[in-house]
Each structure stands twice: as structure tokens, then as C-alpha cells.
Amino acid sequence: MSESRQVLLCGLGGQGVVLAGSLLGAAAFAQGLHVSGNSSYGSAARGGQCRSEVVLSNIPIRFPYVTSADIMVALSQPAYDRYLDWTASPDGLVFYDPADVTPDGSAAQRQIAVPASASAAETLGTRLGANIIMLSAMVSVTDIVSIEALKRAVTDGSPSRFRNLNERAVDLGFALGLNLHFP
Amino acid sequence: MPWRRVRSVLEPGRHYFSGADATVEAAVAARCGYFAGYPITPTTEVLERIAVRFPEVGAAFIQMEDEIGSVCSCIGASWAGAKAMTVTSGPGFSLMQEGISHAIMTEAPLVVVDGQRAGPSTGQVLVGGGDVMQARWGMHGGMPTIALAPWSVQEMYDGTIRAFSLAERYRTPVMVMAEAATMHLREIVEVAPEVDLYERDKAPGLPPFGADSPDGVPPMPGFGEGEKLLVTASTHDARGFRRTEDAHTHRTLTARLFNKIMMHVSEIAEVEEHYLEDAETAFVAYGFTARSALAAVEELRRSGLKVGLLRLKTLWPFPKDEVGRLSERINTMIVPEMNLGQMIHVVAEVARCKLLPHQQMDGTVIYPASLIDTARSVVA
Structure with a gap:
């Protein structure tokens, strides 16, 4: 990993954006990295536009918010539209779920479709694990934290009624990511 | 102890x-x-x-x-x-x-x-x-x-x-x-x-509201510890008796309440200096905004600009000596705040250099980029 990486996860409140960000932060922490996390609050986290910011670094973090995302994970169209500009251009990586997001073909960032909700519906029988599949696929492609650390974070940090579902979603997303390549 | x-x-x-x-x-x-x-x-x-x-x-x-x-x-x-x-x-x-x-x-x-x-x-x-x-x-x-x-x-x-x-x-x-x-x-x-x-000073028998020195902090008994204890927010003497019409008592009490803080500013007020040795422009910042300011300073330093940060870790009592001394050796102080201008008034009381506000009150933090712009406008 380079010195510092900024990750922006975004979507609709209720899609699990805040949980995904906090699990990524917990995984980075467990791995011994410096990390800061910051999420939408209040009504935004309950059906509105929602984002979760995570900064990971090998050195102490000066400014803890995302100023230019190295990685964006988008779970909804409005969030994608709003935050694409927050993503570094042209080097930023954008992960989106094609079930909910039609990407901007003229964007300079490298974009990759992760069929997370389709995969969740097909394999888990519910779309609920899509956030974790997206997160895990992103980790699989970028290696920003180790999959072991992410798995542990998911086991320790998921609400108990979703723990089993999320553990399966991590494995699904990781396998999905192994077959994904940026254009 | x-x-x-x-x-x-x-x-x-x-x-x-x-x-x-x-x-x-x-x-x-x-x-x-x-x-x-x-x-x-x-x-x-x-x-x-x-x-x-x-x-x-x-x-x-x-x-x-x-x-x-x-x-x-x-x-x-x-x-x-x-x-x-x-x-x-x-x-x-x-x-x-x-x-x-x-x-x-x-x-x-x-x-x-x-x-x-x-x-x-x-x-x-x-x-x-x-x-x-x-x-x-x-x-x-x-x-x-x-x-x-x-x-x-x-x-x-x-x-x-x-x-x-x-x-x-x-x-x-x-x-x-x-x-x-x-x-x-x-x-x-x-x-x-x-x-x-x-830990709280205890000295059974000593008056709980009086001290030997004009900046003293008396020991503090508590209810249930065996001492006769009167606690009133009205004017009171060293033993806690109300003396609401006695000018001397009120003057003595309020002077001590004032002095016990203001004669100990150097023990209480803390500042932190970043890149100030040769600075010509300095941010005077506090709280989260000071992090934005430090990120801005480091970016500006990379392009050779002599900018620094004086961070107020303590707002009150205000560290006026440190702010005043710094103002004598720099050209401009920038005071960024997530309000429409508060601490800048206190800085203005002691600063002997040019002062520039940077105020933002919209529910978002001040990002380093906007502070970089402000600092560049000063140096340009």
C-alpha cells in the first residue's frame, strides 16, 4: 500500500454504507494501520444520501476526512452522481453495482461493475448482503486490507442477526473480485 | 499529595x-x-x-x-x-x-x-x-x-x-x-x-471558601464527611455564611475566583507550535479546524511558502502571551473558525500584526484547500 489511501463508500441510507465503512475501518485497525472513519449522520443515514469515509495510512493521518478519494464504492445512482467528482481523476477506482448504477461513460476514472445485489439475491436469497459483497470485492481487487482482517471485522462487527449472512457475503465478494479486472 | x-x-x-x-x-x-x-x-x-x-x-x-x-x-x-x-x-x-x-x-x-x-x-x-x-x-x-x-x-x-x-x-x-x-x-x-x-484537596476544619492567598484554591469538604457545611451561590464568607450586603466579602470572593484562574494562565493554557521558526504568516486555530490548518501549512511549505500554525489547545484562559509574542515576529495571522468570528476578537486584543478572518458556518468542516487559498492570497 502507498502511504495513504482514501476510500468513499456511498449509497442510500439503509443499504449498509455506514456499516461497510466501519467494518473496513475495523479491519484496517486490526491490521495495525492508521485509520480514520467518518459517516453520514441522522436522516441521511436513514434513507437519504449517505456516505462513509475511511482514510487508511502507514503513517499518522493529518486530515481525517476524504479530500480526494482513491477508491469509491457506489451503491446507488444519486450517490454515484454526487460523489464521482470526489474521486481522484484519472487515477481513482470506482466500484459500482450495475443493478442500481449506470456509470458515466465519459468519466476519466477507472470504473468496474460488481454485480453485488444480483449475486446476493442469487446465492444468499436476499439483497441484504450486497454492501458486504461490494466491500469484499473491492478489497479483493485492491488489497487495501487483508481478507483475513476483513473477515474478522465482519464476524466481530456485524449485528448478530446478520452475522452469518455477512460472513457468507465476504466470501462471495472476495471470489467475485478475483475475476474482476479494471478496463 | x-x-x-x-x-x-x-x-x-x-x-x-x-x-x-x-x-x-x-x-x-x-x-x-x-x-x-x-x-x-x-x-x-x-x-x-x-x-x-x-x-x-x-x-x-x-x-x-x-x-x-x-x-x-x-x-x-x-x-x-x-x-x-x-x-x-x-x-x-x-x-x-x-x-x-x-x-x-x-x-x-x-x-x-x-x-x-x-x-x-x-x-x-x-x-x-x-x-x-x-x-x-x-x-x-x-x-x-x-x-x-x-x-x-x-x-x-x-x-x-x-x-x-x-x-x-x-x-x-x-x-x-x-x-x-x-x-x-x-x-x-x-x-x-x-x-x-x-485528586480533591481535603483539609478537615479549614474554611471551604477562603484561602490565605488572593489566588488560593481552598480544600473542599463534602457532605457526609463530618464537617458542618454551608453551600450557597450567594455572596458568602470563607465559612460559607451568606454576606449578601457586604461589599468587602463580595470583592474578596470574586477577586479570588478571578485570580485563581488568571494568575495561573501559564499552568492552564497550552498551545502547540508547528512550523513557526521562520514563518511570515501563521494560522491561529483551534479544534478540528487546526487539523485543516496544519494540513494546509504542510502543503504550502512544500511550495516554499513560510507559513506556520499556532494551535490553541486551551481557549480559556486565553494564551495571550503566546499569541502576542508570535504576532511581533510575523506579518499576518489567519484565524479560521467554524463560526462567524469569535476567537478572532480575542486574538485582535493582543495581536500586533495584520489579521485575516476565515469564517465558515454551514455545517461542514473547513477543508485544507480553502485555507490554502486564503494563505496564498496573503502571500501573493
Whole structure:
């Protein structure tokens, strides 16, 4: 990993954006990295536009918010539209779920479709694990934290009624990511 | 021997905490025995965690009917011998002002954490820094106060522990002027294996409201410790008897309340210097905004500009000597604030250089990029 990486996860409140960000932060922490996390609050986290910011670094973090995302994970169209500009251009990586997001073909960032909700519906029988599949696929492609650390974070940090579902979603997303390549 | 070294309650080492988590763990580390509060964004998470943690360590947690009751019951707990804390945000901080004034007058140690957001009134639940003047001038009577300005989750931990010691050392309410930006932020906190705490001075028989010196802090008995004890917020003499029509008594008391803080500014007020050795322009910043300023300074330094940062870790008492001295050797001070201009007035009282405000009050933090633009406009 380079010195510092900024990750922006975004979507609709209720899609699990805040949980995904906090699990990524917990995984980075467990791995011994410096990390800061910051999420939408209040009504935004309950059906509105929602984002979760995570900064990971090998050195102490000066400014803890995302100023230019190295990685964006988008779970909804409005969030994608709003935050694409927050993503570094042209080097930023954008992960989106094609079930909910039609990407901007003229964007300079490298974009990759992760069929997370389709995969969740097909394999888990519910779309609920899509956030974790997206997160895990992103980790699989970028290696920003180790999959072991992410798995542990998911086991320790998921609400108990979703723990089993999320553990399966991590494995699904990781396998999905192994077959994904940026254009 | 008022300073005591105790073992950390938390496991020493790294923790991934929100500012709210760190506030609670600081209270536990400082052996706070009583918390009363009323939920309000962004400090509701403090109450949630305290409701779990305090019973585990044998401390008391009460959710009160409002912020007035919260601060008043903390004063009572303080006089009953406990270290006491409450947390709130802007609107609740306003409600607490009468109680804070009462605590100053009765010399009741107490910690008030204010997670500031964008006011006035209920305004936004997002970030702001609009209460920093209120921390000094909000209460009636205009007595000096102690207010700290943490800039990180680590400092929410270390600073809140320090707030408890300052409250005990000076027998006064101490305010931790946090911001939604640090309350909701999650960062790594290093927890030391041991904590140094200032414990309440006890001297049975000595007057609880009088001191030999004009800046003295008397020992503090508590109810139930066997001493005859009168506590009133009206004018009182050294033994606590009301003397509401005696000018001498009032003058003596208020002078001491003033002096016990203002003659100890150098022990209380802390600043931090970054890149100031050869600076021609300096940010004077506090709280979360100081982090933006430091990020801006480092970026500007990379392009060869001689810019630095004086960070006010303590807002009140205001570190005027440090600010004044710096102003004599630089050209311009930039004072960025998440309000429409508060601490800049105090800086202006002592600064002998050009002053430039940078104010933003919209529920978002000030990003380094906008401070870089402001600094460049000065240097250009």
C-alpha cells in the first residue's frame, strides 16, 4: 500500500454504507494501520444520501476526512452522481453495482461493475448482503486490507442477526473480485 | 499529595474509537463517579456508552429530564464527593449556563463536554464551533473559565482526563469544547498504562471558601464527611455564611475566583507550535479546524511558502502571551473558525500584526484547500 489511501463508500441510507465503512475501518485497525472513519449522520443515514469515509495510512493521518478519494464504492445512482467528482481523476477506482448504477461513460476514472445485489439475491436469497459483497470485492481487487482482517471485522462487527449472512457475503465478494479486472 | 498515578481501566494500547467513545473512556479513566445528561446530537452516543460502562465500574449514570437538571445534579454530586461530568451540545449548553455560573460561585469541580454543532439554536446537527465565546461569557457574572479545544479523538481522551484534573485543582467547572467533527470521527487512540489524576484537596476544619492567598484554591469538604457545611451561590464568607450586603466579602470572593484562574494562565493554557521558526504568516486555530490548518501549512511549505500554525489547545484562559509574542515576529495571522468570528476578537486584543478572518458556518468542516487559498492570497 502507498502511504495513504482514501476510500468513499456511498449509497442510500439503509443499504449498509455506514456499516461497510466501519467494518473496513475495523479491519484496517486490526491490521495495525492508521485509520480514520467518518459517516453520514441522522436522516441521511436513514434513507437519504449517505456516505462513509475511511482514510487508511502507514503513517499518522493529518486530515481525517476524504479530500480526494482513491477508491469509491457506489451503491446507488444519486450517490454515484454526487460523489464521482470526489474521486481522484484519472487515477481513482470506482466500484459500482450495475443493478442500481449506470456509470458515466465519459468519466476519466477507472470504473468496474460488481454485480453485488444480483449475486446476493442469487446465492444468499436476499439483497441484504450486497454492501458486504461490494466491500469484499473491492478489497479483493485492491488489497487495501487483508481478507483475513476483513473477515474478522465482519464476524466481530456485524449485528448478530446478520452475522452469518455477512460472513457468507465476504466470501462471495472476495471470489467475485478475483475475476474482476479494471478496463 | 493531590496528584495520584493510577492504572488505566481500559487495556493499554491501541483502540479504534469515536470521539464519543473516547470521552466516556476518559471519564472512566479519570474515576468519574457520576454522570447526568440529556441526549442531544452529537453527544447522544456518549450517553449510550456511559449507560453501559458506568455500571461496570461502579459509577452512577442518570438520564435527566433536561440539561438544567443535568448540570445541577452534577453540582450536587460534586459536593457529595464524586467527580462529575455532563455532556451536551449548543442548545443544551445554553441551558446549562446558569448551573455553570452556580458551580463557579460554589467552587464545585465539574466537567462539561460540549459537542458543538452549527447553530444558532437547534440549527443543524452537523459540525460547527459556535459556542467558544459562550464558554467564557455565557454565564452571568463574567468570571474566568477553563475551556479546552481538542482536535482529535486522541485528545478527546487525553484532554477530557486533563479536564477532570483541572476541575479538581482549581475547583471550577472545566469545559471541553469538542465539535461534532471530533465526536463522530473514529480514530486510533493510544491508551497509556497509567493515568495521572489530581485528586480533591481535603483539609478537615479549614474554611471551604477562603484561602490565605488572593489566588488560593481552598480544600473542599463534602457532605457526609463530618464537617458542618454551608453551600450557597450567594455572596458568602470563607465559612460559607451568606454576606449578601457586604461589599468587602463580595470583592474578596470574586477577586479570588478571578485570580485563581488568571494568575495561573501559564499552568492552564497550552498551545502547540508547528512550523513557526521562520514563518511570515501563521494560522491561529483551534479544534478540528487546526487539523485543516496544519494540513494546509504542510502543503504550502512544500511550495516554499513560510507559513506556520499556532494551535490553541486551551481557549480559556486565553494564551495571550503566546499569541502576542508570535504576532511581533510575523506579518499576518489567519484565524479560521467554524463560526462567524469569535476567537478572532480575542486574538485582535493582543495581536500586533495584520489579521485575516476565515469564517465558515454551514455545517461542514473547513477543508485544507480553502485555507490554502486564503494563505496564498496573503502571500501573493
